[in-house]
Amino acid sequence: MPSSQGLDERPPGERQDQPERDRRQEADEQEARFRAVRDRLEADEPDVVAALLADWHAGDVAHLLEQSDAEERERLVALLRPSFDAEILAYLPLDLRDEVVSLLNPKELAAAVAELDTDDAVDVIQDLDDGARQAILENLPAETRALVEEGLTFPESSAGRLMSREFVSVPQFWTVGRLLDYLRAAAGTDESALPEQFYDIFVVDPMHRVIGAVPLSRVMRSKRTVRLMDILTKDIHSFSATADQEEVARSFRRYGLVSAPVVDKAGRLIGVVTVDDVVDVIEEEAEEDMLRLGGVGEGDLYRAVLDTTKSRFSWLAVNLVTAIVASVVIGFFETTIAQVVALAVLMPIVASMGGNAGTQTLTVAVRALATRELSEANAARVIGKEMLVGTANGVLFAVLAGGIACLWFRDPLIGLVIGIAMIVNMMCAGLFGALIPFALHRMKIDPAVASSVFLTTVTDVVGFLAFLGLASLILL
Amino acid sequence: MPSSQGLDERPPGERQDQPERDRRQEADEQEARFRAVRDRLEADEPDVVAALLADWHAGDVAHLLEQSDAEERERLVALLRPSFDAEILAYLPLDLRDEVVSLLNPKELAAAVAELDTDDAVDVIQDLDDGARQAILENLPAETRALVEEGLTFPESSAGRLMSREFVSVPQFWTVGRLLDYLRAAAGTDESALPEQFYDIFVVDPMHRVIGAVPLSRVMRSKRTVRLMDILTKDIHSFSATADQEEVARSFRRYGLVSAPVVDKAGRLIGVVTVDDVVDVIEEEAEEDMLRLGGVGEGDLYRAVLDTTKSRFSWLAVNLVTAIVASVVIGFFETTIAQVVALAVLMPIVASMGGNAGTQTLTVAVRALATRELSEANAARVIGKEMLVGTANGVLFAVLAGGIACLWFRDPLIGLVIGIAMIVNMMCAGLFGALIPFALHRMKIDPAVASSVFLTTVTDVVGFLAFLGLASLILL
Known part of the structure; x- marks a missing residue:
């Protein structure tokens, strides 16, 4: 296409210098749109705001609501109410969803939810509190209500909650031509019989059991006379409705799936x-692990100060117990410290290095357990390796910290004590950093939640014990 | 379908009790398949292993390689060599990819890579070391090589690296019928002209600029005479080739996209x-943040002990400096500690509680910055809130820790000192836990990498300074 080359003012080689500009430009454009809405809102021009928002994608509206404060949010929702798009709720973080739902009445909500595909409807309704959920359900059309209620009978975070009840399934003896005729006819008469978007045609036997799937792109490449039986993929990945959503997400990722059937027993x-639902799951599961490792139960960006304080309190309380245990260990050596105050100055170094080395191992192990890269098959190898890495770095930092301590307090014996304590503690950090999450995983406890308390206890206690214990043996 | 009801032996109400069993069963089946291969491998029956693996999905083979040790891996790759499926590489973690590539020769690799779509080919090649990359490129067919090399000119982690060069684009005046005829003809003559899977038809003008897109499911619902112009979605999300992959992933998630065009200037x-490529990006980006927060540069599960030791050393070295700074602060108060040894026993509690409260805030803030939930628009509110939460929990733990210290050392003044120090340190933890990542983000530094060093320094220094400083004022 030589005629159009002139339109690109810059040679292709220059392209790679521009990512930051592009990125910022895209972000800026969005910021500008958001600001325009906010300005009109502040200028108290509701009609203009409503007109601006009318064309927005539900995802953008949700993002605007996220970035607004509670008061702005209330005004925006009031403007959106007359024709509220329930898809906005599907894009909101859970805690904000409750807040926005409380601003709407059940009738409005039910009307909005009825427009959604069943998977999105279940997604929106499942996390509301009981009262709101019941009120919406009662106002839904009977058929939608039945499907949504059935969806809610499946366990939380299961394939059954994630799945849509709208799909295209056809008998095995159909040809491509018959399928196309069927779809065109269905579209002409009862649009709601078909999902808004679909990616695979599922071929079923007379008992409605899945035989295989044909991706749409393959259907479109095939002549009308071709039988679906001859182009279907038999080796497909199906899930039981009770399968865990993490399992579903892993399979989607591992096999590059776009849609997959859910089957009964x-x-x-x-x-x-x-896949759009799976993308959310992947993001949520990764986020969950990260937040749990950081000692935060769930995202609380939008919660009020009091709620956030409460939700974080319990983790900190556990940590207080851990810290006191470490203090008790120090308390054993009060007389030693009274004789050599330098020990009090240096002891946090040993504990801190152990804690950090342990956290490194812990993070890798928790992540690898979540992605199933770490399993029974390679656990012994990984644990052994981490202990070696901890010991190796322990030796390096023993030399460094020992040298520094020796120069600082002009006492080679203090250097020796901190050095040995460092090796011991970092070896334990590597060992327990890998062992604790794996043991918790085997006991069916989420390692992301509990690992770091146990680890900190180990590295603090071992750190103080080794350092102060050796000091009382060697220095006194 | 009443005739098939009898096949489900259990009433629907029982379904929700089964998730754990289902999950374990699926995992068990896979474990059994893996074990079968390993057993045959140990029994030295290469032909059986090769036959078993022949039917496996590339994702499963990759997973098997992940779980094997280096020696098993070498034997497996030797068996796979004759008809190596390069897609296996695309499913392997980066560090394992290099190892497996080193076991194959460039000709074999090039033959395997040539079978991939360009996006997967670029993905596989981009992270290899220069020698291996060059050797493969030289052995690729000229046309594939040109496309792959062009893909490599785009910046790392950009849409240009992620995109496939195979797509279906058609002129705006075409009808559904003409499109179907074209696809059927292309499939009949030159299969390689079409991507293996596609989800949208892109409609372009004579200059090849994107006018809009039609999802395949919409094409299939439409009669042959319908013009694409009349069913296309104009408001689509396109990306420049230099757009950052995080930006791309965010848009896919926010708008529920399955495919999106990449355009030049x-x-x-x-x-x-x-979307299959985007799923990987989402997982990688979330993993990256989590690992960085944990002080690990990148996943190192498969690295050798020495490499892992080296890669973790630098972070620990930074931490040693931080720990020494904290020790220097303690050193200021050597005489105070010599007089009241209880201070040495209690001081780690204040620092530890501050560190943990700060980490909670930090984790939430880093995550919210990554998802863009935290931005300039709400930064002041979030920072203020975190300071309040820190202060509130500070007051609660001041009472707890103060009470315990008072009882332990039978001295109400020690309780008072630890209480005040706790409030001060936890307030600082909340403030800096939110402020540091946000400031780094504004300075275009990845907050996940650097935040926790700064934060630990703050909470250690403030903790020790407040506690020991107050002690020397009040107790002496």
């Missing part, structure tokens, strides 16, 4: 999970 | 990003 097709 | 279509 008899293998009958009852729903379809699509 | 003139708006001409040059590639397509599909």
